[in-house]
Amino acid sequence: MGGTLVRARIRVSGRVQGVGYRAFACDAASDRGLSGGVRNLDDGRVEVEVEGEKQTVEAFIERLRAGPRLSRVDDLELCWESPTGQQSGFHIWYA
Secondary structure, eight states: OOSOEEEEEEEEEEEOSSSSHHHHHHHHHHHTTOEEEEEEOTTSOEEEEEEEEHHHHHHHHHHHHHOOTTOEEEEEEEEEEOOOOOOOSEEEOOO
């Protein structure tokens, strides 16, 4: 990798459930070699946990702001955390 490793927890609100947002996030992260996962929250938001090289994670976050065609992102809460290295690959979490 060569860059600084970071971890981000992102909560996305808007029209982000039932529009393919989790699959979109999973594909975008996998294409960039990032690790972590994405899940729906009970309050209608989507939560993403992602880990990887800082510049790559930042580019991924910009893709999340755009979202898939049928979505509408109203807000994106971002919290930077220390990387754990515990995840491999990027997954859709159900639960």
